[in-house]
Amino acid sequence: MDEAQALTEQLKNAPDDKTRIALVFAHRKLWRDPRLLNWLTEIHHHKCWYSEAKESVSSYHVDHFRPKGRAAQIDKTERPGYWWLTFDWKNYRLAGQLLNVKKRDLFPVQLPGVAQAALPLTLQAEGSLLIDPLTNDAWFMSFERIDDEACLATACPGLTQPKTDRVALTIEILGLNRLPMLNRNRADVWDRCLERIKEYNDADTNPMIHTQEALRLVAARGLAQLCAEDQEFSSVAKACVDKQAPTELRMLVNDLLTHPELLKIAA
Structure with a gap:
C-alpha cells in the first residue's frame, strides 16, 4: 500500500508523459504480484468479477477498470488513460483472461477529457458508460434463459432507456454473451x-x-x-x-x- 501511494505521487510529479511511461513500465510487477492476485481472488470467492465464472482453464488477470495507458470510446476515438490510477488498488478488478482481452482499453464515457488527476470527483462527473461490478449499477444487469443451450446477460426489466443502453454496451465491451461455454x-x-x-x-x-x-x-x-x-x-x-x-x-x-x-x- 505504501509503495503504491509513493509511486502514485511520483506519477503525479513526473515532468512529462515519457517519464510516467518509464515509471509505470519499471514497476509493472506491482499489479502482477501473486499476493495481490490471490487477495483479489479470495475476496470474490475465486470468481471473475465481471462474468462470475470460476476460471479453470485460462488465467485470471488484474484488470485496470479505468485503463492506465489510454482509453477509447466505442468508435475507437482515443484519449489519455487514467495514469494516476495505475497503482491504485481501488481501480483493480479480477477478470477472466478472455473477458479482459476483449475489454482492452475500451472505456467509453459521456464527457471524454473531464477526468483529472488533481480532482478525484471528476471521475464521477465524466459519466462512465461501462458498468462497474463493484457499484450498485451492477444490479442493472440480469439474465434470461433463451433456448436449450444458453442463458444470456440482459438488462433488468423496467430500466430507463439510458440504463438499458449501458447494460447493452457493457455486455458488448466485455463479451458477456459471446462465449458458448x-x-x-x-x-x-x-x-x-x-x-x-x-x-x-x-x-x-x-x-x-x-x-x-x-x-x-x-x-x-x-x-x-x-x-x-x-x-x-x-x-x-x-x-x-x-x-x-x-x-x-x-x-x-x-x-x-x-x-x-x-x-x-x-x-
Missing part, C-alpha cells in the same frame, strides 16, 4: 434453480402438511445456496428466483440469505 454454464445454474422451484411448488401435492413444510424448506434452502455470493453465477440464480419463483418462495430465499443462521438450521 459461458452461456451454457449459466443455463445449467438457471435449470438447477428451476428444479428447486418445481420441488417447492410440488410440495403442495403431499397429503401431510408437516411434510409439505419440510419439502418447501429443503427446496428454498437449495435455492438460497445457489444464490449465495460464494457460488458460481450466483447472480444468474438470483435472476431466476426473481423471475420464476412465487412470491412466498422469493421471500423465504431472501430470509435465508439475509440470515445465514437460518440456512444452517435448515440443514
